[in-house]
Amino acid sequence: MVLLGSNDPQGICFVETKNLDGETNMKHKAAHKWTAPCVQTDADAAAFSGRIACQGPNEYLYKFEGNLSFKPADPRAIDDDAYKGGPAQVPLDANQMLLRGSSLRNTECAFGAVVYTGHESKIMKNSPSSRSKRSKIELKTNTLIVLTFAFQVATCLFASVYSAIWNNAYKSETESYLAWDVRSDAVSDSVFLTFLVSLGTWLL
Secondary structure, eight states, X not given: OEEEEESSTTOEEEEEOHHHHSOOSEEEEEOOTTTGGXXXXXXXXXXXXXXXXXXXXXXXXXXXXXXXXXXXXXXXXXXXXXXOSXXXXXXXXXXXXXXXXXXXXSOSOEEEEOOOOXXXXXXXXXXXXXXXXXXXXXXXXXXXXXXXXXXXXXXXXXXXXXXXXXXXXHHHHHOTTSOTTOOTTTTTTOHHHHHHHHHHHHHO
């Protein structure tokens, strides 16, 4: 978040970044001297309008470059001879950046504009992806399962193709005892015979 102002007239605030870098000492942050007097209350923040152009999301915690273009609601609030009125453009750096994961200290409130959210925030850019932990036995078992499945598929395909070829070549000579041309409704005509066939199938 880019700091625009705080309850302090100079736009100063203090943050603790131990969740980011492990340091427990407080760091000094300050809004730009042109935005600080323009954003000191909730009403000022709601009325503030501007545009921020900055570098893309990256993992560097203490590097930030950009600029802010805005038109002050009250130009008289900017007490600086360099300001000539009209739209203002100010540079931004890491001193105006409040990082996600840091904590506000000794400051009642701070106002800012969010520039990086979600997975684009710097704390997420510095979070390494967690590796899945698996034991050697689990990895070996998974490998054997895949190999067994592949072997079974190959065996079934080979047996199916070979069976089709063999039946076409030798069925009439070696399987003459089978009733290949029996009517499909011959068995279904007898309810008792159908029951016996079904019972035998269940038992087997």
